[in-house]
Amino acid sequence: MxxxxxxxxxxxxxxxxxHPHWKRLIGPVLVLLIATALAAFGAAVVYHADWSPVATNVVLGVIAVVWLVIIGWLTVWPFLNWRSTHxxxxxxxxxxxxxxxxxxxxxxxxxxxxxxxxxxxxxxxxxxxxxxxxxxxxxxxxxxxxxxxxxxxxxxxxxxxxxxxxxxxxxx
Missing domain, CATH: 2.30.29.30 (Pleckstrin-homology domain (PH domain)/Phosphotyrosine-binding domain (PTB))
Structure with a gap:
């Protein structure tokens, strides 16, 4: 904006x-990378588990929702605050x-x-x-x-x- x-x-x-210096975005970018890696690892473990398709889909959905919440709160929100600081x-x-x-x-x-x-x-x-x-x-x-x-x-x-x-x- x-x-x-x-x-x-x-x-x-x-x-x-x-705008503030880009160093304020280092933490949010690290959170994005770590959260995405953990979500991908968790999804791979669940996908290869011997569970029913319904259970697999539910757990994958939970992983996706948790990932979205973490990314929204710890990455998107700090970026929007950085961008809206003048x-x-x-x-x-x-x-x-x-x-x-x-x-x-x-x-x-x-x-x-x-x-x-x-x-x-x-x-x-x-x-x-x-x-x-x-x-x-x-x-x-x-x-x-x-x-x-x-x-x-x-x-x-x-x-x-x-x-x-x-x-x-x-x-x-």
């Missing part, structure tokens, strides 16, 4: 749009939206941002991701985890904040 452009003002432009920087504000069935979000006007920080550990540096920390005038610092290319986003946001403020310190 794409980002809804209808939440932007008429002359507002998107500077950056990101980190957007416009020329006026920072927007964060998340949720698939129920949505939540926050908007931070660029003029209200006091500081922008980032942090990433060794694994995050290898994967080129990290946490972006934005401190605004009236709130506790907000942390946005798993932002791809967090150093570039940090730099871009820093430049946008100073451009918005029209500061003499604004980098050229």
């Amino acid at each position: 794409g980002y809804p452009e209808n939440v932007l003002a008429a002359d507002e432009r998107v500077v950056l749009h990101r 980190f957007v920087i416009t020329d006026r504000r920072v927007m964060f939206r998340h949720g698939f069935l129920t949505r939540a979000g926050i908007d931070i006007p660029l003029a209200r941002i006091n500081s922008v920080e980032f942090r990433h550990g060794l694994l995050d540096r290898l994967l080129r991701t990290g946490t972006l920390i934005i401190e605004s005038a009236s709130q506790d610092p907000l942390e946005f985890h798993d932002i791809p290319l967090v150093e570039r986003v940090h730099s871009l946001l820093y430049h946008e904040v100073f451009d918005t403020l029209g500061s003499e310190e604004s980098p050229s």
Whole structure:
């Protein structure tokens, strides 16, 4: 699902749009592979068992239903949540939206941002991701985890904040 452009003002432009880093999908993909392998193994054992056709079909149906539930809950749902999470920087504000069935979000006007920080550990540096920390005038610092290319986003946001403020310190 794409980002809804209808939440932007008429002359507002998107500077950056990101989903969380793909590392969030490693676990769901592993669950998909392991659950599929276990279901296939279980189906092969049941298929070669000396059971009546009705019993075989019932057990194969149970395996299929359990597989579908596990895949839906631990693979499809996390993917949909990842896909419906948006980190957007416009020329006026920072927007964060998340949720698939129920949505939540926050908007931070660029003029209200006091500081922008980032942090990433060794694994995050290898994967080129990290946490972006934005401190605004009236709130506790907000942390946005798993932002791809967090150093570039940090730099871009820093430049946008100073451009918005029209500061003499604004980098050229």
